Amino acid sequence: MTGLLLVHGRSQELPRRLRADKAQVDAHVAAMTRSWLAGLARGAVLAGHPAVPASAVELPFYGDLLxxxxxxxxxxxxxxxxxxxxxxxxxxxxxxxxxxxxxxxxxxxxxxxxxxxxxxxxxxxxxxxxxxxxxxxxxxxxxxxxxxxxxxxxxxxxxxxxxxxxxxxVPAIRGPVLAAVRRGVDTLLARGHADVVVLGHSLGSVVAYDLCRSLDVPVRALVTVGSPLGLPAVRRNLPGVSDPPALPGLAPPAGWSGPAWINGYDDRDVVALVHPLAPLFAGGRAGIRDERTVNPSGPHAIEDYLADPDIAGPVAAALK
Known part of the structure; x- marks a missing residue:
């Protein structure tokens, strides 16, 4: 089965006094993962798919590191x-x-x-x-x-x-964060997954796009939600990115129909104000599917984004 990499956003760090406590960190990451999977389960079922199994998922935690x-x-x-x-x-x-x-x-x-x-x-x-x-x-x-x-x-x-x-x-910040997320891919490979779906939220969507541009593992789908990638200053400052930026190399699974990059946004989300993404990337009109949603808990809420069947459905479909 394809592995699912979850790339979280900013403001996920523990209080400084707890960061060296492995048990506390592990519990924090487990709670984050459960929250993401709960949203995905709701959306996947609404889309006619089974819930994503926890065994297929890895959430590389970089909150304390950042x-x-x-x-x-x-x-x-x-x-x-x-x-x-x-x-x-x-x-x-x-x-x-x-x-x-x-x-x-x-x-x-x-x-x-x-x-x-x-x-x-x-x-x-x-x-x-x-x-x-x-x-x-x-x-x-x-x-x-x-x-x-x-x-x-x-x-x-x-x-x-x-x-x-x-x-x-700041390369001294970007490099270690990107490396930490890459280690999450290595963890999935070590479990026997030969390919991945990458799902990023908020700042994590920028990290996910950055990762997918150079990843030497087949990426079946890229899913971004609440993403600031529409802001020109974000695209301008990503190292090595052209104008307009190119799509990452994606390898959708057999039988896949449509774009392999799905981007979800809420019009009220201050992080994702510039949308849709498709017109902003070279080849984006054919390669990116933008999905507008309305998040009941809050415009930037990850659980609500993932509970949308138009977002969770492609994730579940790509994992088969």
Whole structure:
């Protein structure tokens, strides 16, 4: 049977005092896996498929790793992204010699771009004047605009976009996270699975796409939900990605009909504001199937995304 790799998003870390306790970490990962499988079971049954067995699933946990890497980066001199410090369009940044400062500036710029692009999707009017940009905190106003439009607290939006920026712009963070998720594939292979379906949520959808571009194992389907991959700043900052970005190499199972990349989004999900994905990727109109859903528990809720039969059905079908 094909293995199923679940790639979670940000903000999944344990409290720092518990991160070295293997029993606590294992219990946390087991609870996350059960939650995902519960949603999948509801959606799969509605689509006419049996529930996905736990034996076919692996959820590589990188939540503590990401939190520790960000902490270490900041402790070494890399500051947190400052949403007030937006450089005007076309203005070159001042020359710096400190590597940590240059890295922090890349994170700042990427975070600012993510905020402005997300707000622009909902109609935020970006001021044109250079002085207005630097003097009145345009990024902070864009963040407030996003919060008002989506009923999502500013701190949640800011932390999410900051972590996406860290993953995209700091190789010392992206590399270990990607390697941790790749080890999940190795675990599935060691259990006897010869191929995989990759399912990513939120930041995990970016990691999943990143992984699938270079994975040397057949990927039968890629499923992304609540994904920020529609934001131009995300696609621009993924290393080695062209414009428009290419589809990952997927190998759907025999008898598969239609695109092998399924992308689910809720119109109210602040993380997935730019949708659908199909027009944004080279060959996407033929290679990506976008599914609009309405999540009753919350626009970004993973259990609700997976309970949609149009999302869970293809997952279950690809695992046969």
């Amino acid at each position: 939190a520790d890497l960000v902490d270490a980066h900041e402790a070494a001199g890399g500051r947190r992204p400052d949403l007030e410090s937006l450089a005007a369009p076309g203005r070159a940044p001042a020359a710096r010699t400190d590597a940590g400062t240059r890295t922090a500036e890349r994170v700042d710029a990427a975070t600012d771009a993510l905020v402005l692009e997300a707000a622009g999707t909902l109609g935020f009017a970006r001021p044109e004047g250079f002085g207005d940009l630097l003097g009145n905190g345009v990024v902070r106003r864009a963040l407030q605009f996003l919060a008002d439009k989506t009923s999502t607290p500013q701190w949640i939006i800011e932390r999410f976009l900051r972590d996406v920026a860290y993953y995209l712009t």
